[in-house]
Amino acid sequence: MNDALRLILFDVDGTLVDSQGDIVASMTSAFASEGMAPPARAAILGIVGLSLDVAMPKLAPGLEQAAYARLVDAYKASYMALRAAQGAQKNSPLYPHIRAVLDQLSTIDHYLLGVATGKSRRGLDALLAGHGMEHLFLTQQVADHHPSKPHPAMIMSALSETSIAAENAVMIGDTSFDMDMARAAGVGALGVGWGYHRAEVLAGLADDVIHDARDLPGAIERMWESKQ
Incomplete structure (x- = not known):
């Protein structure tokens, strides 16, 4: 890669x-x-x-x-x-191994991290501050400024802010809305099986579905390698 x-x-x-x-x-x-x-x-x-x-x-x-x-x-x-x-x-705990994986990904020079969420700006700010994660995400797309998922506006804005081409981006999420948004924006789609939509639903929409956060870095690399 x-x-x-x-x-x-x-x-x-x-x-x-x-x-x-x-x-x-x-x-x-x-x-x-x-x-x-x-x-x-x-x-x-x-x-x-x-x-x-x-x-x-x-x-x-x-x-x-x-x-x-x-x-x-x-x-x-x-x-x-x-x-x-x-x-x-306490109210919104990180899933197992998520923080370690985020920290790992953030040390890779050619990776930029961002979020695309249905949360409000206020809600996201409170969450990130509560977990000490304000510094991790270069681009932060929230519901205040965009149509709801699965409209691709959040991803398109993130691509524009970071000057990244769609083929060099991936959306990671737990719902069909995330996967449909990724497809609409022309970026990769990785599903996670520990969230709120069933993994079998995501399997028909995503490039891959993982069930352990520690598998994320490898899944991301494999996805981009397959596009070379």
Whole structure:
């Protein structure tokens, strides 16, 4: 493999951190604030990765826009309150071996790391600060500034910011939204089997699916070697 600059983009929830407890609790609280029964846990985890304004209508079709706006605001308020009360390391712990792998990848001169997430800017900042990871990601794409996944805008902006060609980039994520976004942007797609969408779903969309974070560096190298 040559030493051309490469961009490695990570999804966050379900890929780097396991935030399902706060996600389910905050969604439950948001629906309760509207006097509505909460969606099933599986349904809530199934929309992780989508922007909230897209996720809410999928969970509760047929509401007025004002109700969706209230649900979004209530979710955000609950999520930030839980984060403030207990901190990112407890509420959104890193998956096993993730930090060591990120540190390893960040030492490779021709690798640039970034994130493309359905989180807000505020939410991502709080998470990265809580884990001491502010310095790891050169480009950070958030829901505030882009259409929801699987629209490729986040990846296209990351490519533009870093001046990396699509063939030298890869998106790593746990959902079909991440894989579809990668395909739409023309970059590599690596799925992880420890997140919120089933691995067998990702297998039909990704270049490869891994089940242990320690396998990421090798999977990334193999993917680019196959493109030579």
